[in-house]
Amino acid sequence: MENSPDLLTARWRKSSYSGSTGGDCVEVAEGFPGAIPVRDSKNPTGPALLIRPDAWRAFMDGLR
Template sequence: METRPDLTGAQWRKSSYSGTSGGECIEVADGFPGAVPVRDSKNPSGPALVVAPEAWRTFVDGLR
């Protein structure tokens, strides 16, 4: 069983494609080996999902 990383102090970033209109965006935190934390930018205090890097790569590749 893998342990969920402590996201306290995580530096979150949005895609440069998000624009400034505050639309439907997600944020990602870097610097967590073996994990990609993702959260809803409209609800930064809400829950974050943590996915495997391979799953994140597949997701991003599918968007292209």
């Protein structure tokens, strides 16, 4: 993405399908026009993926 959003103040939320034991969890942050930030909840200081909203919708539709 051309202008990466500042994710330092992002409010991350974990998937409602994530278990309480850790494991394979992802977190997403909302409120960033043009991007859906996604990260590994086990590595919150690691990199985040920035996914276009249309690609995120297609991904979510595929999960359903």
